[in-house]
Amino acid sequence: MSAPRPREPLAVRLLLIGLAFAAIALFLVIPLAAVFVEAFRHGAGAWLAAVSEPDARHALKLTLLVAAIAVPVNAAFGLAAGWALGKFRFPGRNLVLTLIDLPFAVSPIVAGLVFVLAFGRSSLLGGWLAGHGIEVVFAVPGIVLATVFVTFPFVARELVPLMQSQGTDEEEAARVLGAGFFTTFLRVTLPNVKWALLYGIVLCTARAVGEFGAVSVVSGHIRGATNTLPLHVEALYNEYAFQGAFAAASLLTLVALAAMLAKAFLSRHAGEEAP
Amino acid sequence: MSIEVRSVSKSFGSFLALDDVSLQVGDGEFVALLGPSGSGKTSLLRIIAGLEEPDRGTVHFHGEDATRRDARERRVGFVFQHYALFRRMSVFENVAFGLRVKPRAERPPETDVKRRVTELLKLVQLDWLGDRLPSELSGGQRQRVALARALAVEPKVLLLDEPFGSLDARVRQELRRWLRRLHDEIHLTSLFVTHDQEEALEVADRVVLLDRGRSSRTAPPRSSSRSPPPRSSSTFSAR
Numbered sequence: 001m002s003a004p005r006p007r008e009p010l011a012v013r014l015l016l017i018g019l020a021f022a023a024i025a026l027f028l029v030i031p032l033a034a035v036f037v038e039a040f041r042h043g044a045g046a047w048l049a050a051v052s053e054p055d056a057r058h059a060l061k062l063t064l065l066v067a068a069i070a071v072p073v074n075a076a077f078g079l080a081a082g083w084a085l086g087k088f089r090f091p092g093r094n095l096v097l098t099l100i101d102l103p104f105a106v107s108p109i110v111a112g113l114v115f116v117l118a119f120g121r122s123s124l125l126g127g128w129l130a131g132h133g134i135e136v137v138f139a140v141p142g143i144v145l146a147t148v149f150v151t152f153p154f155v156a157r158e159l160v161p162l163m164q165s166q167g168t169d170e171e172e173a174a175r176v177l178g179a180g181f182f183t184t185f186l187r188v189t190l191p192n193v194k195w196a197l198l199y200g201i202v203l204c205t206a207r208a209v210g211e212f213g214a215v216s217v218v219s220g221h222i223r224g225a226t227n228t229l230p231l232h233v234e235a236l237y238n239e240y241a242f243q244g245a246f247a248a249a250s251l252l253t254l255v256a257l258a259a260m261l262a263k264a265f266l267s268r269h270a271g272e273e274a275p
Numbered sequence: 276m277s278i279e280v281r282s283v284s285k286s287f288g289s290f291l292a293l294d295d296v297s298l299q300v301g302d303g304e305f306v307a308l309l310g311p312s313g314s315g316k317t318s319l320l321r322i323i324a325g326l327e328e329p330d331r332g333t334v335h336f337h338g339e340d341a342t343r344r345d346a347r348e349r350r351v352g353f354v355f356q357h358y359a360l361f362r363r364m365s366v367f368e369n370v371a372f373g374l375r376v377k378p379r380a381e382r383p384p385e386t387d388v389k390r391r392v393t394e395l396l397k398l399v400q401l402d403w404l405g406d407r408l409p410s411e412l413s414g415g416q417r418q419r420v421a422l423a424r425a426l427a428v429e430p431k432v433l434l435l436d437e438p439f440g441s442l443d444a445r446v447r448q449e450l451r452r453w454l455r456r457l458h459d460e461i462h463l464t465s466l467f468v469t470h471d472q473e474e475a476l477e478v479a480d481r482v483v484l485l486d487r488g489r490s491s492r493t494a495p496p497r498s499s500s501r502s503p504p505p506r507s508s509s510t511f512s513a514r
Contacts (some may be wrong), residue, residue: 090476132330133391168284169355169359169360170359170360170362172326172346172353172355172359173353173355173359173360173361173424174323174361174372174376175326176325176326176347176349176351176352176353176425177346177372177376177424177425177427177428178347178348178373178376178377179372179373179376180347180376183376187361187372187376188361191363191364192362192363194363259430275466
């Protein structure tokens with residue numbers, strides 16, 4: 001079905017289009033541009049100095065490390081969930097479906113607090129771990145856990161409905177033709193959801209890199225040790241070190257822009273996978 | 276290879292799909308399983324293929340009990356109602372799939388795969404479409420690719436679930452005749468499910484009726500002395 005041709009007079013059309021563009025400029029383009037203007041206010045040299053300063057470098061490294069753990073973990077989980085929930089009916093399925101969305105429903109601060117309560121020194125588990133020399137809260141493992149929790153649903157949410165709508169016909173056909181479980185998974189199931197999987201991974205990565213709330217609670221803000229890039233931005237900003245804050249923020253913005261481009265590219269392909 | 280189904284029952288939740296059904300298909304025979312929708316035809320076919328387990332009863336291939344045998348080892352060719360072609364694979368790769376996933380020891384070399392797939396595509400008259408994706412084919416063409424794919428692994432039995440169900444009338448006519456001719460050529464034991472009485476009588480050697488989960492009777496064979504329809508029932512959507 002094609003959209004009906006617009007019938008409004010030219011002036012009305014121009015006004016509406018103008019308003020839409022004005023809104024986009026006001027809420028999206030200007031703030032985005034401001035980040036880069038501020039970041040480069042004192043020239044590229046100052047920007048480079050700000051992002052290559054040891055604390056900034058450490059924050060960047062930590063952010064990438066956390067994403068490098070959280071994203072594969074959640075991609076694997078998302079695939080497993082998509083497969084189990086999309087292809088099978090079992091008791092408790094709806095409960096699991098609801099629980100997957102929990103990290104979206106819970107405020108990130110609460111999510112962070114939950115980890116502090118569960119793994120803090122005063123808790124049973126945290127005390128036992130600390131006794132064995134493993135620090136979770138106010139250390140890297142806690143940041144990884146909080147990030148995994150917050151980015152938990154992204155891949156699964158893309159894959160569950162897609163795999164459900166694709167059904168199990170092709171898997172059954174493969175089975176009758178003699179293919180085993182792994183062969184079927186690698187040759188039939190996975191290629192059928194490849195683009196949606198990548199799409200989910202991009203969303204998951206963007207959030208893992210940018211997550212602030214939950215990570216802020218568990219990290220303890222130890223500069224050069226447990227500050228991720230978003231926390232580093234906040235710390236500098238609170239100290240009125242705007243140059244450094246915006247320089248670091250520009251890195252985060254670049255990640256976001258790259259994710260958006262990737263998303264636009266992938267969503268076209270992901271659309272083809274729907275049956 | 277002959278198929279024998281003995282007193283098979285199957286229910287889904289509280290719905291009794293098959294109630295003590297028995298059925299025999301002789302070696303090389305072409306049998307139609309005729310019944311209205313919801314009569315359990317597809318369930319029976321899936322139980323024979325090993326995609327579903329019966330609650331009670333047994334399935335025998337060539338006299339051997341195969342009820343517990345995995346679908347992968349039954350050597351059954353299955354043509355799904357909606358074809359279930361692998362959407363990300365070319366027509367060629369679809370047909371080659373069964374050969375490529377064989378255990379390493381039995382897997383034919385690439386040249387043999389090519390030859391065999393080309394032969395099969397010629398058999399279904401689609402050798403010029405090997406590079407296409409299933410989405411680029413018409414319904415009738417997809418149907419024939421599904422058949423070629425099922426035949427690639429040299430099955431002992433061919434099961435077809437409403438093979439002409441989603442095709443338009445003219446293509447359906449053509450494919451019916453073509454399938455009949457194909458069977459006359461290769462004599463593969465075949466069982467096909469349909470709700471169309473005319474189709475069943477035209478294509479099959481013998482028609483078995485299934486109604487509300489029970490196999491009621493076997494209709495006279497397809498022969499030169501074409502007999503009248505086995506039973507007139509408004510539930511059969513004969514045209």
